[in-house]
Amino acid sequence: MTPPPKLCPKVILEGTRLTGKTDLAFALNEHPRVVGPRRYRYHSPLVSAEWCGFTNRPWGRGLINFEPAEEELALETYRTWARMFELQRYYSWIVDRFHxxxxxxxxxxxxxxxxxxxxxxxxxxxxxxxxxxxxxDTFPEARLERLAVSGNPAQYDDLSVFVREQEELRALAARSTLPVLELEVSRRSVAELADVVADWLAENDLLGLRDE
Structure with missing residues (x-):
């Protein structure tokens, strides 16, 4: 019997805060149509540019908010991730915020x-x-949900920052050369959103990787 095609999707989730990217990332990493059926949990890589790995303090600087003096450190990190993806091309990678x-x-x-x-x-x-x-209009209710679990609630005081960033990201996505899905998350469950992404990946032949 011919084995099924190997699932090794590679997805970058972008969006401003309060758009549920991280919850969606975890859901995709366990979705049977994205990574296959699982009888037990095992290692699945989740990568994020939001990790504050450049400073030795909480909510410090990292790959997104680096300072000019850290530019080469940031670019070298991007080159390193790109090389890791190339070396592990037949594995699934879910990236929660990136370039x-x-x-x-x-x-x-x-x-x-x-x-x-x-x-x-x-x-x-x-x-x-x-x-x-x-x-x-749904950012205020998303903020209320986040405040119940946030360790840094002050970052959600000015919601206009997120509205502006959302439009900036839209403009950047429009210029991307990668396949792009704009996913409306308002008042939709994480499970529903994961299904939408799974459908999109399948429809666009993005669930696997053909041998060269």
Whole structure:
């Protein structure tokens, strides 16, 4: 009997805060149509540019909000991740925020980065980009839900920041050379959203990787 095709999807989840990216990332990493049926839990890599790995303090700097003096550190980190994806091309990778978030944040300080070189390396690996968005009127209710669990609630005081960033990310996604799904998350369950992404990956032949 011929074995089924190997599932090794590669998905970048982008979006401003309060759009449920991380919950969706975990759901996709356990979705039977995305990573296959599982009888037990095992290692599945989740990568995030939001990790604050450049400073030795909580909510410090990292791959998104680095300072000019840390530019080469950030770019080397991106090159390292790209190489890791290339070396482990037949495995699934779920990325919770990546280069679009970096571009949006840095552009507000007048620093513009061209990540065309990165997308040129991600495209042959069959990466897809999911942009999570929500109706601006629903940010207040999303904020209330987040405050119940947040360790840094002050970051949600000004919701207009997220509305502006959402539009910045939309503009960046429109220029991306990767396949893009704009995913409306307002008042939809994580399970429903994961199903939508699974359908999109299947319809666009993004669940596996053909041998060269």
């Amino acid at each position: 679009l978030s970096t571009q949006a944040f840095q552009a507000r300080a007048g620093r513009r980065y061209d990540f065309g070189w990165l997308e040129d390396r991600l495209r042959p690996l069959n990466f897809g980009l999911v942009l999570c968005v929500r109706d601006p």
